[in-house]
Amino acid sequence: MREIITLACSECKRRNYSTKKDKKAHPDKIEMKKFCKFDRKRTVHKEIK
Numbered sequence: 001m002r003e004i005i006t007l008a009c010s011e012c013k014r015r016n017y018s019t020k021k022d023k024k025a026h027p028d029k030i031e032m033k034k035f036c037k038f039d040r041k042r043t044v045h046k047e048i049k
């Protein structure tokens, strides 16, 4: 079952990305390094509800 999740920047807390994940393969919250256009650098983006 793939669900749409939202990724928020851990520095400015903005919700920059949405993606899909397989909750069976990744039951824990995921973190991804992505470019934040507000911080103008790559930051850790964390899954939020």
Ligand SMILES: [Zn+2]
Binding pocket: 009, 010, 011, 012, 013, 014, 036, 037, 038, 039, 043
């Ligand atoms: Zn940011």
